[in-house]
Amino acid sequence: MELYLIIILILMILGSIYSLNASDLLSAVISYGIVGFGLVIAFLLLQAPDLAIVQVVIEVVTLVIMIAAIKNTQSKIPKMEFKPKIAIYYAITLMVALIFVLIFDRVTGCLSQFGADTMRMAQPYIDGAADTKSANLVTGVVLDFRAYDTLGEATVLFTAVIGVLTILRIKGKKDK
């Protein structure tokens, strides 16, 4: 299973690199879809059907919305001229990335093996969620004793919709 995961991860990385370098915004968005759908397969392989369902539907809908947004605006990316200043930025970015990789390498060496502590963390959740009498433990966790989280998510969505309407509505509502 880990071999499949590695193949999917490599595909996702290739897709995101292509979408960074694409000359057309539309092909960039579509190749970015590889990342989302790869994530769906990864979730399925890691036995998380809840997340896989949400991810596959969200991926399709966001792709449609992104394409609608691109069709309303321009799809060509303006060419960037190469200036000597940009080389300095690239150098700084590379240095910071290198430092981060070194630090992560040192830090992850100190941790215990991946997945070793999963059950110790999960057991209280499983015991608590069984008390809610919900057969789907994920729903039991998300909507019962972590419902405050869900309220936050719903609020974020609500705020996003209000923001979109405020930006896109040009005329404003007429008085009745």
Place this chain on the structure above:
Amino acid sequence: MKGMTFIVKKITQIICPIIFMFGLYIIVHGHLSPGGGFAGGVIMAGAFILQILANGKILPKLRKEEEGLEFMESAAILGFLILAGLGLLISGGVVFFANFLDKGELGKLISGGFIPIENIVIGAEVCAAIATIFIAMVVYKDEEKK
């Protein structure tokens, strides 16, 4: 945006109710099988978006639909807050999201206290939000030209 050909319209007519019912199923069975409010709500919004993409935009109808969706979204999130407040009141001011209904038997459709109600409310909220974003992109584009 113009509508698509006759074949696409006909197939949309057949498939849309099935997608919508599947979304409802995922929401209502959220506490029994994988899925829940978020996934089901987005599937229902997908049925809306498919309908608009296939049939093109009929502006007066879409405007009316958008107003309804805005109302539904606000009402749904208010309902979620009211549920939380009811939990707070009934538990005596201790727990914000207290599960105050009878929990029933594990594995039955009506079980888990108010978790199914919360699922339905969240589903309505997500469906209305995503459909509103898409409809806003379609509707407000040609107001610019006038």
